[in-house]
Amino acid sequence: MNFNVFDQETRLLIETDLRPVQGERFQPTGFPELGAATYTLPDGTEMLLVESAQSIANRLEAVCWNDADHDLKHVLQGLPYIRVTSNGEVITNSILEAHRLNSPYILESQDKSFAESLLDELNVNKDSPVDFSHVAKVIFKYDPNSVIHGLFISRGEFAGGRLKLPRLLSGFIEARNVRPVESGGVKLDRVDPKANPQLGFGHVPYTRTEYTAENITAYFNFDLGLLRSYRLGKEAENFLIAWGIWKILCLLDSGLRLRTACDLSCQELKVTQPSNFELPNIEDLERQLPILISSVPAFDGVSVTEVNFIPPKNWKRKKADEEVVTDEGVENE
Numbered sequence: 001m002n003f004n005v006f007d008q009e010t011r012l013l014i015e016t017d018l019r020p021v022q023g024e025r026f027q028p029t030g031f032p033e034l035g036a037a038t039y040t041l042p043d044g045t046e047m048l049l050v051e052s053a054q055s056i057a058n059r060l061e062a063v064c065w066n067d068a069d070h071d072l073k074h075v076l077q078g079l080p081y082i083r084v085t086s087n088g089e090v091i092t093n094s095i096l097e098a099h100r101l102n103s104p105y106i107l108e109s110q111d112k113s114f115a116e117s118l119l120d121e122l123n124v125n126k127d128s129p130v131d132f133s134h135v136a137k138v139i140f141k142y143d144p145n146s147v148i149h150g151l152f153i154s155r156g157e158f159a160g161g162r163l164k165l166p167r168l169l170s171g172f173i174e175a176r177n178v179r180p181v182e183s184g185g186v187k188l189d190r191v192d193p194k195a196n197p198q199l200g201f202g203h204v205p206y207t208r209t210e211y212t213a214e215n216i217t218a219y220f221n222f223d224l225g226l227l228r229s230y231r232l233g234k235e236a237e238n239f240l241i242a243w244g245i246w247k248i249l250c251l252l253d254s255g256l257r258l259r260t261a262c263d264l265s266c267q268e269l270k271v272t273q274p275s276n277f278e279l280p281n282i283e284d285l286e287r288q289l290p291i292l293i294s295s296v297p298a299f300d301g302v303s304v305t306e307v308n309f310i311p312p313k314n315w316k317r318k319k320a321d322e323e324v325v326t327d328e329g330v331e332n333e
Contacts, residue, residue: 001288003238005277012222012241013273014248017215018173018256018264025181025210027261029055036209038178048178048211051218051258056171056251057149059258061095063250064145075246075286078293080302081143082106082114086309100146101139102153110310118142119157126160136165136230141298142305147230148240169222169244177214184208210261218256218266220248232298239292246285253282 006012020026028036028050037049051059066073070090072081082094084105097103107115121138124130140147150167187204195201222244227237256264271277293299 001242001280001284003234003241005274006224006241009274010223010225011273012224012244012271012277014220014222014269014271014279016218016252016269017267018218019216019267021263021265024212025261026050026175026213026216026264027210027259028175029258036211045176046178048175048213049172050175050216050262051173053167053170053172055258056173056220057167057169058098059251060169060171060247061145061149063247063254065095075289076243076293077290078299078303079144080141080299081145081304082307083304084307084309086311091309094143095145100149100151101143102146102151105309106307107153107155108312108315109308110312111308114305114307122158122163124159124163126156126162128159130159130162132165133229133231135163137232137298139165140230140232140236141302144236144240144243147232148244166223166226168227168240169220169247171218171220171248173216173218175211175213175216178211179213181210181212182207183210216264218252233296235292235295236298239289239296242285242288242292245279246282246289249279249282249285 028048029052030036037052039047039049041047064072064076071077072079072095082101083090084092084103092103092105094101094103094106097105101107109115118138122135124135136147139151147165148168151163151165153163154161184205184207186206189195189202189204192201193203197204222241224241227240232240252266252269256262256266258264269279271279
């Protein structure tokens, strides 16, 4: 891939139209106490947010992980990340954690070894300006995934809660000219339809809102100007660009079954900026990625960093009967 084409560009912009695999209806993401995110353009066009930036980030991270091997996919071997263990068992990692390196399982453990070492390397002070180029270099060495998808450490000891790296790679899916499709159903109780529904018994009717749309479009944006401002070096920049494109292609190629009733297929993939760049295919990128990883000086001698999670006091919920929202439409940063 010719990386020189990006030297004078501020953005790499990619988009593709999507269609439901079957029929015309699809189910958008939902937000607690809000539901679907509908909005109206100044010309009256009804729009819908099908998938948010935070959800797309989660999905782009997930394509990097091999669940069967509990490790990165083979083309990413040698890439640094944080692995968290507890009582000798692996429990999570910075690739899959919602807030990446800022996961409480990484920074809130009673074992402060890694947190203190990271703070020392970052060399940030709550009363001084933050050198975000230096911050990016340190974070990149331990977890480049936190650089490409963004990081916000609000803890006071980290520059007074000002330590924030915006996303280099972001994306979202929206639909145009949408119309709601109202339907519903009922959970049947074959034994006693009138039993207490609050305990899970009885007949429980429910409503459901899906949508149709004139167009559904996925957009991806790689901030090349922000990447260069970190001064990570040409090898690191080339790797991050290639990795970002690979993530996008993998997500679109593996199928966009975002929810039970939202299964989308990718149509023609278009690069809108720079106009003279042609996307490589996944196979070519997978041949290049191991070479690009091995060429990054910051990764030399750094691979998986182990963090021992010792739960802090009072980390459990106060009431054992508190509900935990697990609706698949609820957003997760």
